[in-house]
Amino acid sequence: MEKDQGKEKRREKESAIRVQKGADQPSGINDEAVKKYRKFRKKTRSPEEYFEGIRQGNTMILSQAITLVESSLPVHQEFAARLVELCLPHSGHSIRTGITGIPGVGKSTFIETLGLGILEQDHRLAVLAIDPSSERSGGSILGDKTRMEQLSVHPRSFIRPSPSAGSLGGVARKTRETIILCEAAGFDTIFIETVGVGQSETMVHSMVDFFLLLMLAGAGDELQGIKRGIMEMADMIAITKADGNNRDRAEIARREYENALHLFPVPPSGWLPRVVTCSAFKPDTVMQIWDQVNEYVSLTRENGYFDFRRTEQARYWMHEFIREQLNNRFYHHPVIREKMEELERQVRSKQITSFQAARILMELYEQLEKKK
Secondary structure, eight states, rough: OHHHHHHHHHHHOOOOOOOOOOOOOSSSSSSHHHHHEEEEEEEHHHHHHHHHHHTOOHHHHHHHHHHHOOOOOHHHHHHHHHHHHHHHOOSOOOOEEEEOOOSSSSSEEEEEEHHHHTHHHHHOOOEEEEEEEEETOBBBSSSSSGGOOHHTTTTEEEEEEEOOTOOOGOOTTTTTHHHHHHHTTEEEEEEOOOOOOOOOOOHHHHOOOEEEEEEETOOOOHHHHHHHHHHHHSSEEEOOOGGGGGGGHHHHHHHHHHHHHHTTOTTSSSSSEEEOOBBBBHHHHHHHHHHHHHHHHHHHHHTHHHHHHHHHHHHHHHHHHHHHHHHHHHHHHHHHHHHHHHHHHHHTTTSHHHHHHHHHHHHHHHHHHHOO
């Protein structure tokens, strides 16, 4: 028996196949991060505590607060309303710039180049990148943050991709409130990047100071239908990717757009919209655009249009909030929801028309409101 055991041990030593004990692998969970999260979660349960964190520039708390603002749950909406109310006196000091353009024009690359240049001037930048929403999950499907690698890790920048959730012009429903939170957190420059797929950009235009339209050279006449309405709102048009062999085409496009802008009436701001060319490979051409944005802000502040526009925007969003609240009350009323299901079945079976069904629901809602 002892001889057999000895032979077995010798065979193990002589074998070419040996299993070495590996090193202990580190845990996939960051214990320190978990402790910080638990501490943060316990500390920030009230709007006042969120507000304090936002004012201190804590981007983790800011992100959590924006998530609550974007939530459609009634309890979160009440919470968010109080938080926005606290932040409102500390907002309004930033330059708000809307950036739009067709897919492929290079919005993310342009924003990263411009953003890094602005951060070198000791500004704090927040980028609200409005992504198209997934029809299935409702979440963002592009993830612009992943395409702004340098900007996303800069200590004085904050990038927030938000799903458009079907909002007109690709603007997230709560972007207006998000701007207020970012300004309260100390960001003095805010970019709002829209989807730019041809829908009306009225909503983004109604919440920014400067509206920048990015275009490609040689896009073709097939895009005229979406350019007209947006061009009328643009304070500047920038022809992107004006480098290499594309430089001459970009210059031709610049002249064509410049001629087209002369057909539009002079804006009430007194600023004549300009057309420029730029390339992300030439940061100086991108930063020249920012110089002109500052020129626009100086001009409109001097002639009073800047403050007038901010006041008009506040009035516009008052009416938008009323519409949203009425819409929520109507669709979340239990009696209306029950009746709506019944009428939807009748509309599908062609027993009544959609207009008749809508009239019945509106009359029912008026009766319910009178009983209160």
